[in-house]
Amino acid sequence: MSHDALFQLGMDSVVLNTAQKEETVAPQPVLAVCEDKDHFIEKDGVLCAGSHLIVDLFEAERLDDLPYIQKTLVKCVEEAGATLLHIHLHPFEPNGGVSGVAVLAESHISIHSWPERGYAALDIFMCGDAKPELCIDVLRQAFVPGRMEVQELLRGRSA
Known part of the structure; x- marks a missing residue:
């Protein structure tokens, strides 16, 4: 990408801090997906x-513990019956915040x-047979929030 393109995106002055260590999990092989299945689901009578x-954690613990966050995201994927493709987490200094995503065959889980x-903000989006709602108890047990808010959106709703 050219410097001009980065400037247009507002990224021309971005400087990466190479002292910050990022964590990744190696890509996993994915089983072939049946071509005739689009992985839309029916939930509460709605095809989507x-x-x-959308998960908000308040008064939560261990939100700066990158290996622990990674382990928790992997457990979410396992509990939901999803397929992990890749995890990428990035720590921020000096506050220790973490941003990252678990990329799934069924979509993603992101955290900031x-x-x-x-406080932590998470997005959990899954299609097909995965059950994203099973991640809620994993997050509650892992981060012990004083308060947790969960909203559900049914994406790609058929009219």
Whole structure:
């Protein structure tokens, strides 16, 4: 990408801090997907692409513990019956916040944390046979939030 293109995106002055260590999990092989199945689901009588959970954690713990966050995201994927393709997490200094995503064959789980405020924002979107709602208890047990808010959006709803 050219410098001009980066400038247009507002990224011309971005400087990466190479002292910050990022964590990744190697890509996993994925089984072939049946060509005739589009992985839309029916939920509560509604045909849709999938369930997208918007999760807010307040007064939560361990939001700066990158290996722990990675382990928790992997457990979410396993509990939901999803297929992990890749995890990428990035720590921020000086507050220790973490941003990252678990890329799934069924879509993704993302997190952005503010440990200094005890707050984390997560998006959990899954299609097909995966059950994103099973991630809620995993997150509750892992981060012990004083308060947790969950909203569900049914994405790609058929009219």
